[in-house]
Amino acid sequence: MTEAQHDEHAPDWLTGAELGMWEAFRNGSTYDLRTRNPVMDNPLSARTWGPERTVRARVVALLLLSGPPALAGRVSSLKLTGVQITGALDLAGGTVTPYVELTGCRFEDEVLLPECRVTTVRMVGCAMPRLEAARLHTEGDLHLPRCQVAGGIRLTDAQIGTDLLINMMVVHPDRKGRSIAADGLYVAQDLQAEMIESHGEVSLRSARIGVSLSFNGSRLLNPDGRRALNAPQLSVERTLYLSAAGVAPDGGGTTPPYGTGPTPPYGTRLQPFECVGGIRLDDGRFGDALDLRSAKFRMHSDQELSLRRIQTPELRFLGDRPEQGRVVLSGAKVVNLVDMSTSWPGPGGLAMGGFSYENLIPVGHFPLEQRLEWVTAATPEYAPEPYERLASVLRNSGEDADAREVLLAKQRRRRETLPLAAKVWGYLQDWTVAYGYRPGRAALWMAVLWAAGTVAFSRYHPEPISADGHPQWNAALYALDLLIPVINLGQDGYWKLYGGWQWAAAALIVLGWILATTVATGATRLLRRS
Numbered sequence: 161m162t163e164a165q166h167d168e169h170a171p172d173w174l175t176g177a178e179l180g181m182w183e184a185f186r187n188g189s190t191y192d193l194r195t196r197n198p199v200m201d202n203p204l205s206a207r208t209w210g211p212e213r214t215v216r217a218r219v220v221a222l223l224l225l226s227g228p229p230a231l232a233g234r235v236s237s238l239k240l241t242g243v244q245i246t247g248a249l250d251l252a253g254g255t256v257t258p259y260v261e262l263t264g265c266r267f268e269d270e271v272l273l274p275e276c277r278v279t280t281v282r283m284v285g286c287a288m289p290r291l292e293a294a295r296l297h298t299e300g301d302l303h304l305p306r307c308q309v310a311g312g313i314r315l316t317d318a319q320i321g322t323d324l325l326i327n328m329m330v331v332h333p334d335r336k337g338r339s340i341a342a343d344g345l346y347v348a349q350d351l352q353a354e355m356i357e358s359h360g361e362v363s364l365r366s367a368r369i370g371v372s373l374s375f376n377g378s379r380l381l382n383p384d385g386r387r388a389l390n391a392p393q394l395s396v397e398r399t400l401y402l403s404a405a406g407v408a409p410d411g412g413g414t415t416p417p418y419g420t421g422p423t424p425p426y427g428t429r430l431q432p433f434e435c436v437g438g439i440r441l442d443d444g445r446f447g448d449a450l451d452l453r454s455a456k457f458r459m460h461s462d463q464e465l466s467l468r469r470i471q472t473p474e475l476r477f478l479g480d481r482p483e484q485g486r487v488v489l490s491g492a493k494v495v496n497l498v499d500m501s502t503s504w505p506g507p508g509g510l511a512m513g514g515f516s517y518e519n520l521i522p523v524g525h526f527p528l529e530q531r532l533e534w535v536t537a538a539t540p541e542y543a544p545e546p547y548e549r550l551a552s553v554l555r556n557s558g559e560d561a562d563a564r565e566v567l568l569a570k571q572r573r574r575r576e577t578l579p580l581a582a583k584v585w586g587y588l589q590d591w592t593v594a595y596g597y598r599p600g601r602a603a604l605w606m607a608v609l610w611a612a613g614t615v616a617f618s619r620y621h622p623e624p625i626s627a628d629g630h631p632q633w634n635a636a637l638y639a640l641d642l643l644i645p646v647i648n649l650g651q652d653g654y655w656k657l658y659g660g661w662q663w664a665a666a667a668l669i670v671l672g673w674i675l676a677t678t679v680a681t682g683a684t685r686l687l688r689r690s
Contacts, residue, residue, distance in 0.1 A: 170228070177212055178219045181240065185223050185258070188234045194242035194264065201242050203266035203287035204308055209244040217247035217269065224256045240265055251276045262286055270311070283307055290334070293318055304329055311335075312360065315342040325352045333360025337385050342367060353378060354405050355431060364391035372398045377405025377431035380439075386463065388437030394444045402439075403453035403476075404430040432456050438463035438485065446472035452503075453478040459485025467492050477503050478523060489515040501526045501534075510538040512546060520553055528562050532569050542577050544570055564597040571595040593675065605675055606643060613639025613668050622655040630654040643672035 170182050177193065184191035193213040194201045200209075223238055230236035237259040248269040256278040267288035273296050280300030290311035296302070296318040304313075305327045312334030315324075324347045331339045339360030345351075345367040355377040362380055373396045380388035394400070406428040436458040444450070450472050457465055461484050467475075469491040477499040487505055489512040497517040501524070504510060515538075520531075535546045547570035555563040575586035589595050593605070617635035624630035631654060641649040642665055657665055 174219065175211065175215070177243075178215045181215050181219070181243070182223065182228070185236055185238055186228055186231050186234065188230060188237045190239040190241055191243065192241040201264060203264055203285070209266060213242065214244045214246055217245050217249040220245060220249055221251055224251060224258060224260065225254045227258065235259075237261070244268065248272055301325065312338055313340045313342075315340070315345050317344040318342065318346070320345075320347045322348055323350045323352065325350075326356055327352050327354045328356065329353075330357045331359070337361055337382070338363050350374070355407070357381070358388070361385055361387055362389050362391075364389070364394055366393045367391065367395070369396045372396065372401065374401040375433055376401050376403050377407065378433055380435045380437065382437035383458075386438055387440050388435050389439045389441075391444065392440055392442040394441060396444070396446045398448040399451055400444070400446050400449075401451045402433045402435075402455050403451050404432045407431050430454065434458070438465065440464070440466045441470055442466055442468040444470045446470065448472075449474040449476060451476045455479030457482040457485065461485060464488050470494075474498060475517075479503055481505055482509065485509070486511060488512075492516070495519060496521055498523060499526070500524050501530045504534050505537065507537045508540055510534070512538045513543060514545065516549065517553065519557065528565060532566065536573070539573075542573050544574070547573070568594055568597045588674065609643055609668060609671055610636075610639055613642065613664070616664060620661055622657055622661070624654055625656055626654075639668060642668040645669075645673050645676050
């Protein structure tokens with residue numbers, strides 16, 4: 161006869177397995193019912209677990225909500241390994257004081273924790289139909305690594321006292337298509353969701369994370385829905401990671417961080433973050449960075465990676481180029497934009513009206529020509545703001561020549577929207593002085609025209625208008641006087657010209673005004689930008 165059978169606190173209707181669990185609870189020890197056969201111990205196996213491995217959910221609830229006192233010198237806790245729990249585990253609205261740790265367990269029905277208050281709960285590698293935990297309040301951690309959940313998880317408005325860890329979880333959607341519904345979730349420290357496999361929408365609207373949120377190496381799959389990750393107004397005090405994770409050769413252990421970590425061992429392979437479906441992070445706030453390193457996005461044409469109005473010191477856009485869908489950065493504000501030329505989508509796949517960034521930090525080769533293609537891809541219809549933002553950033557970093565090239569590209573793009581007469585005038589400005597952004601070209605044209613005029617007028621000796629008071633004829637000074645408007649060099653207005661020479665003089669005057677006007681326009685534009 162066991163100690164539990166002599167225990168006055170133990171109900172007489174408990175089964176043998178439940179009596180053992182009762183005794184282990186009072187003793188604070190682990191109750192292990194594994195067979196040591198990996199196939200038989202797999203909670204996802206189709207093989208049945210007999211009554212010797214089965215306890216009722218109401219007995220578990222009895223222990224957690226109003227269990228017997230611990231044995232002398234012990235701390236009561238529920239630690240189960242390889243146990244099957246039948247019936248719905250209903251702790252709704254209750255207060256659970258004992259520590260809870262379930263490893264490799266199988267739940268026959270859903271786990272109900274809404275409005276429950278607990279200290280720390282760890283369920284590792286367990287299988288359950290559904291976890292309902294809206295408004296759950298934990299003083300410590302909630303760990304669900306490697307769990308398999310068939311009907312979704314609900315953590316709406318839950319408050320986690322320290323860490324929420326769901327690494328390597330596989331979760332399928334509920335009846336509304338959501339795999340994880342956690343709107344309004346608050347996590348005091350880290351939310352680790354590394355290498356999870358989500359079939360359905362992960363909803364984190366208005367969630368607040370006290371330190372970092374990591375989806376490294378995860379697969380968010382919702383190809384038939386609108387979004388795989390729906391997290392507008394998400395607030396993360398440090399960094400949101402949607403990047404690759406290191407997978408250890410042995411797949412990792414069963415203790416935190418359950419096979420993932422920042423410094424993986426030798427032989428580790430990288431598993432990229434993969435999203436099949438849209439992502440919405442509109443109005444998000446990320447205190448350190450939004451990291452999209454090695455991310456892969458698979459979207460339909462009507463889906464988006466939406467980063468509207470996000471604010472973060474650093475955006476690391478370093479994933480694979482999306483083949484379909486759109487990347488939207490409208491109204492976003494970042495300090496450092498870290499990117500690669502191969503990460504951005506082509507024309508029609510990028511929108512960034514009002515996108516503000518202060519520094520460009522390209523990774524790899526990203527020449528100005530490709531940067532201009534990046535701006536063009538974001539503006540199917542001409543818009544000046546993206547060009548002006550890029551030019552301002554380049555100028556502030558000391559790259560004045562590149563800034564002028566960007567503004568020149570803006571003028572050429574604008575020219576295509578103008579009526580015919582303005583378009584012709586634009587081509588003339590471009591050919592002559594490149595809208596004033598290449599003033600050296602004006603000097604070259606002036607020198608060519610001056611030389612041509614000098615050669616031409618050196619073969620002509622005009623008559624003076626007046627016999628008295630005229631200067632000595634000088635072909636070079638006369639040509640220069642015609643070319644330079646406003647300034648009088650003392651040659652123009654003293655000589656009679658006839659026939660073709662009148663037309664030649666008129667041509668020099670018109671060309672001089674054109675050059676002067678375009679140079680003045682460009683100089684004014686440069687001064688305004690400065």
